[in-house]
Amino acid sequence: MPLPANAAKPSVIACLGPVGSFSYLLTEKRFPGTPIEPLVSVGDVFDFLATHPHAEGIVPIENSSGGFIIDTVDRLVDDRCPLWIQEELTLDVKLALLGHSGTPVEVIYSHPMPFFHADEWLKVHYPTARRVTRPSTAASAELAAAEPNAATIGPRQNALRYGLDLLHFPISGDVPNITQFFRLGHSPLPSSSAHNRSALIVELADKPGSLCLFLTPLSDAAINLKRLESRPLRGQPNKYRFFVEIEGSPAEPHVAAALDRAKADGATIRSVGSYTSGTFFES
Numbered sequence: 001m002p003l004p005a006n007a008a009k010p011s012v013i014a015c016l017g018p019v020g021s022f023s024y025l026l027t028e029k030r031f032p033g034t035p036i037e038p039l040v041s042v043g044d045v046f047d048f049l050a051t052h053p054h055a056e057g058i059v060p061i062e063n064s065s066g067g068f069i070i071d072t073v074d075r076l077v078d079d080r081c082p083l084w085i086q087e088e089l090t091l092d093v094k095l096a097l098l099g100h101s102g103t104p105v106e107v108i109y110s111h112p113m114p115f116f117h118a119d120e121w122l123k124v125h126y127p128t129a130r131r132v133t134r135p136s137t138a139a140s141a142e143l144a145a146a147e148p149n150a151a152t153i154g155p156r157q158n159a160l161r162y163g164l165d166l167l168h169f170p171i172s173g174d175v176p177n178i179t180q181f182f183r184l185g186h187s188p189l190p191s192s193s194a195h196n197r198s199a200l201i202v203e204l205a206d207k208p209g210s211l212c213l214f215l216t217p218l219s220d221a222a223i224n225l226k227r228l229e230s231r232p233l234r235g236q237p238n239k240y241r242f243f244v245e246i247e248g249s250p251a252e253p254h255v256a257a258a259l260d261r262a263k264a265d266g267a268t269i270r271s272v273g274s275y276t277s278g279t280f281f282e283s
Contacts, residue, residue, distance in 0.1 A: 009034065010031070010034065010054060010055055010056040010185075011035070011052070011054040011055055012034070012035045012036070012037050012052065012054075012055045013027050013030075013031050013034050013035070013036050013037065013055065013056055013057065013058060014036075014037045014038075014039055014044075014045045014048040014049060014052070014055055014056070014057040014058070015027040015036060015037070015038055015039070015045065015057065015058045015059070016038070016039065016041070016042060016045060016058075016059060016060065017038020017039055017040065017136070017138070018038050018040075018136055018138040018139065019038050019138055019161065020136075020137065020138030020141055020154070020155065020157070020158045020161050020162070021038070021136050021137055021138050021155075022091060022093055022137065022154075022155060022179065022283060023038075023058060023059075023060060023181070024036065024038050024138070025091075025155050025157060025283055026058060026089060026091045026181060026281060026283075027058050029281045030058065030089060030183070030279075030281070037055070041071065042059050042060070042069065042071035042072050042075065043071060043075065045057045045058075045059050045184075046059075046075045046081065046083065046184075049083055049184060049186070050082065053186055056086065056183060056184060056185050057083075057183070057184040058089070058181050058182070058183050058184070059072045059181060059182055059184065060072060060179055060180070060181050061073075061088070061180050061181060061182050062179070062180045062227070063113065063177075063178070063179045063180075064175065064176055064177060064178040064179070065113070065116060065117065065175060065177065066113055066116075068227075068229055070231075072182065073229055073231060073243050074231055076199070076201070076243060076272055077201050077231050077241045077242075077243050078234070081272075082186065083184045083185065083186065083272075084184065084185055084186070084187060084188045084189070084272055084273040085182045085183070085184060085199050085272055085273030085275050086182075086183040086184060086185045086189060086273065086275055087182070087183040087275050087276055087277075087279060088180060088181070088182060088183075088197060088275060088276070088277035088278075088279070089180065089181045089182075089183060089279050089280075089281065090178060090179075090180050090181075090277075090278070090279065090280045090281070091178070091179050091180075091181065091281050091282075091283055092176065092177070092178055092280065092281070092282045092283065093117075093177040093178065093179055093283050094156070094169065094170040094171075094177075094282060094283045095114050095117060095118055095153050095154065095155075095169075095170060095171040095173075095177065096153070096154065096155065096156035096158075096159070096166055096167075096168065096169040096170065096171065097151055097152075097153055097166075097167040097168040097169070097171060098141060098144065098151060098152050098153075098154065098156070098158055098159045098162075098164040098165065098166060098167060099144060099150065099151030099152065099164060099165060099167050100148055100149075100150075100151075100164070100165060101165040101167070103148050103149055104149055105126055105129050105149065105150070105151045105167075106129060106130065106149040106150070107129060107130045107131075107132055107147070107149065107150045107151075108122070108126065108129045108130070108131050108132070108144075108150070108151045108152065108153060109132050109133075109134050109139075109140035109141075109143045109144050109150060109151075109152045109153075110131070110133065110134065110137060110140045110152055110153040110154060111133065111134060111135070111136055111137050111140065111154070112133050114137060114153040114154060115131055115133065115153065117171075117173040117175075117177045118153055118171045118173060120173070121171050121172055121173065125168075126151075129151070137152070137153070137154030137155060137158065138154070138158065138161075140152040140153070140154060141154055141158040141161070141162040141164060142162060144162070144164060145162040145163055145164055151167060152164070153171065155283050156169050156283075157283075180277075183275075188271070188273055188274070189273065189274065189275060191249065191250065191251040191274065192249065192251055192274070193249055193251045193252050194249075194276065195248075195249040195251065195274040195275050195276055196247060196248065196249070196276055196277055196278070197226065197245060197246070197247060197248075197249075197274065197275055197276070197277045198245070198246050198248060198249050198250060198255070198271065198273070198274040198275075199243070199244070199245050199271070199272045199273050199274075199275075200242075200243075200244040200245075200246070200259075200269050200270065200271055200272070201241060201242070201243060201244075201269070201270040201271075201272060202214060202241065202242040202243075202244050202267055202268065202269050202270075203241050203242070203267070203268040204242070204266070204267055204268075205266050206238075206239065210266065210267075211242075213262075213265045213266065213267075214262050214265065214267045216265075217257075217258040217259070217261040217262045217265070218246060218258050218262070220258070221254045221255065221257065221258040222254075223246050223247060223248055223254070223255060223258055224246065224247040224248075225244070225245075225246055225247075226245040226246060226247060227243065227244065227245035228242060228243070228244055228245075229242065229243045230242050230243075231243065249274040250271070250274065251274070
């Protein structure tokens, strides 16, 4: 899916690396031909964007099995975060077993999440192989490439990158392995009713019923709640801030009216973007 014709192309895209990670793969698919800066952590992506005004970033926000990516949520809810969500992207993660054809597999390297999804398959097909977790699927592929009796689980594209053979694809799991990402930029998108998601940072009074009081106007306006996560306020024990994602945009009158009502009832609301979701890629 290309950028709109009137959108400025970012000079570089920062993502959670290294080269060969699923985040890197998604970034390649979303921005073909654009320079990519693979970084070590989600926090590094936010920090890179803070000093590169013409860059954008892609960070994971949720995995279908692992849940919220708390590092991303914590940076978004921080008052010091100057970034805005531009788009939500979805990657259907298909795992591959990569190794060396014709040699027995004695050890398998991977990130913990691929091991989680491939657990039942591995018990059937490689019950005696030793499993070793590494920080990324790319680091795992690099290790497997150097050992004749090693294999790795990760993107099939890593076979070409690291000189490995494709031993099996796809590895089936009990449930789909879906990861969703936010594309981040330095300014909000122009208000549009075409945006089907909005992200809000919400603070509520510390009293019984305050969350219910905030949610009631959304319910009354038939606004669907997609995400709700509470995070502690930095340096303020027992006080919390909510990351809230809703369907719709404040450009729609019923959404704007519901949020105005919530504010009148005592909620403090800060937008971190209205954007489109549903852009889907397969690995």
